[in-house]
Amino acid sequence: MNVRIGKIKLKNPVMAASGTFGYAQEFEKLVNLKGIGAIITKTITLNPRVGNPMPRICETAGGMLNAIGLQNEGVDNFIKEKIPYLSKIGTPIIVSISGNNIDEFFILARRLDKIKLISGLELNISCPNIRGEGWSVKGGGLVAQDSKATYEVVKAVRKITGKTIITKLSPNVTDIIEIAKASENAGSDAVSLVNTFLGMAIDIDTRRSKLGNITGGLSGPCIKPIALRMVYEVSKNIDVPVIGVGGIMNADDAIEFMLAGAVAVQVGTANFIEPGVCGKIAKGIENYLKKHKIDKIQDLGLT
């Protein structure tokens, strides 16, 4: 069940996705945190962010929209308040970071590079809820919507850290392969895809959006087929590992992603419904391998 992402050795391929697992402590009483392959913490930024106005979440058919807006206490607070607990877990910790410009990514990576506990960084260049903030990508878009901006951000972080870099890609693009290649060329050790799809829901009685931020990111099983197709296409076109994410609710879903070419998976929204789902999925994958007499998880692929 061991997989390798960059320099990180995971005892199973199931990771808890950023933004759905807090800083792990929220789950300590409910979950065996050691049963998870790796934990990716809620995105942090250089300075604290209060996030978006309420309402921030909204249920949809087979999924949910969120527009949290990267609420977090900033990197100083993270190092002081969150690292001590994370150090006790014993599961690889990957820290998700985001910035308003290249300098912020660089400074964040430099600060986190010094912390031994942190196994890797996931670059969140694809949060759909902070569009147009500060960043100079054409049209106020996301970094992950521009291959040149993606390349520059990854390159800047690569310069300052030897830790494993995972770039989290957005599905809200015309050609995700192009962006994946840009991050690979800039030195990313892996790519994770996909972040949420930009979406919307309207309350027909009040005739207003159901989200304070008007639009939000769609996640859950409703996005799985599109995420799966993207993982399939990207993994055929790049050499670094692809981490599949998007609507995984159970082991079957996770196995689909791995068959499509993912080396590992991230489980996100499902954590909200079943806090122990990551460990359960890892167990399910193990059972599947046994049942089909597959010795190494790396042998998992399409026939």
Place this chain on the structure above:
Amino acid sequence: MALDAPYIARIALPGQFVQIKCSDSLEPFLRRPFSIHRVNGNIEILYETVGRGTEILSNKREGDEVDILGPLGNGFTLPRTPAFERRTANPGRRATKAEPRAIIIAGGIGVAPLVYLAEELAKKYIKTIVLIGAKTKDLILCEKDFKKAAPEVYVSTDDGTYGSQGFVSKLFHKILKTAESRFNTVVYVCGPHGMLRCIAEICEERNFECQVSLEEKMACGIGACLGCVVKTKTGNKLACKDGPVFDSSKLLW
């Protein structure tokens, strides 16, 4: 609805809640939060059928299983009773000055977490007054349950079909005029947002401690998704983890 959940029943505090997966399918997708209404070996929830989740729950039959996560959140803080009172345990005795008094104010379905609270207050022999408000007579809930736990229960309806006419805040004013004022009053309130705000303002004028139970839509219920943010004087708090009960003087209304 009664749920056989002995572990939750053993440790649940008034004001805490549970997250229930209403069906095994993807519809509805998220769990639904419900206040713990009463605890007697099992737990009870009280809900109004308002959407898909509660509709599915209302069609459950005795013996069906549901997936429950809880108890979650921070509940009400009960007033500290003087030690002598706990020893003598005499509810009929005349109150002394610094003694605590609880006023429970429930609006509509907001009664849900307050019955368990009233029962716990009764166990501590804390003098409790209950005010129940609703739109109309048929929507007055749990009057009997409250009467079992508290000697004084007053009712108001917006349309005057039962009890006194008007909002429960009007009734609150009235009660405060007549009720004795030699107590340290703690007000516990749950109901629609406008009502909570109104009660909180009255409490502020009178310098009463006021604990409000807030209702917010939430996804995880354990502080991970940051979907149920409540604005307070000390920044964003989470209804699920820091609440659902808050000191009203700390909230930004």
